[in-house]
Amino acid sequence: MQHGYTNETYRQGLRVGKRYQGPDAEGRAAAELLALTRLVGRIPVPAVIDAGELTLTTAFVPGEHGQDLIESGPAEETLAACGRLLRDLHMLDPGILEPGPHPAGAVIRHGDFGPNNVLMGPEGFEPVALLDWEFSGIGTPIDDLAWCEWIVRMHHPAAIPALRAFWEAYGSCPEWAERQAAMLNRCAELEDFCRRWSSPDAVTMWQKRIVVTRGWTPGH
Numbered sequence: 001m002q003h004g005y006t007n008e009t010y011r012q013g014l015r016v017g018k019r020y021q022g023p024d025a026e027g028r029a030a031a032e033l034l035a036l037t038r039l040v041g042r043i044p045v046p047a048v049i050d051a052g053e054l055t056l057t058t059a060f061v062p063g064e065h066g067q068d069l070i071e072s073g074p075a076e077e078t079l080a081a082c083g084r085l086l087r088d089l090h091m092l093d094p095g096i097l098e099p100g101p102h103p104a105g106a107v108i109r110h111g112d113f114g115p116n117n118v119l120m121g122p123e124g125f126e127p128v129a130l131l132d133w134e135f136s137g138i139g140t141p142i143d144d145l146a147w148c149e150w151i152v153r154m155h156h157p158a159a160i161p162a163l164r165a166f167w168e169a170y171g172s173c174p175e176w177a178e179r180q181a182a183m184l185n186r187c188a189e190l191e192d193f194c195r196r197w198s199s200p201d202a203v204t205m206w207q208k209r210i211v212v213t214r215g216w217t218p219g220h
Helices: 025-039 066-072 075-090 142-154 157-170 176-198 200-214
Strands: 007-011 014-018 048-051 055-059 107-109 118-120 128-129 138-141
Touching: 025 048, 025 055, 048 118, 055 118, 066 075, 066 118, 075 107, 075 128, 075 142, 075 157, 107 142, 142 157, 142 176, 142 200, 176 200
Parallel strands: none
Antiparallel strands: 007 014, 014 055, 048 055, 107 138, 118 128
């Protein structure tokens, strides 16, 4: 399917199938299944139909990917919707996902949050599904906040000014140094992921992205 990157994804009528690939596949499959089953009714997520050892079948959710909406024009509205959705996620009790105790300030972390994983419905800018929970778990707000900003800066640079709508909708904006450090940390994790997958081209890509990310300033 379009926008399916790490894993094999396919659609069969009103169902979407996923086959997990690469390092830590079993753990990622378990993390996604846990999130989808624990968060249903609290956050818009696809309904689980079936799950195997390394497979997952969910209900197809019609909608438009946030990244496509950003490219077509309404970037501020799209990013504001992302900010509201992430705020709602981070306001949930982390114990819903994993029993505590948890450190102060801990939240349910999506792990790959950005407009690329948000489906918008046909009426206004209301998210109808937050997708791809395989990197989810318990973390800190900066994990998701910084990564959403990274997605916009790296893949939608013309929409960087619209990030203010994301921060306003979320309700707070960490300092730039903290955000950039979180971006670099996640990029390094993904570089290591690709190295363990024996994918030299992908390793090189992430090394280049780390250099680019390190050179960013708050205005860009």
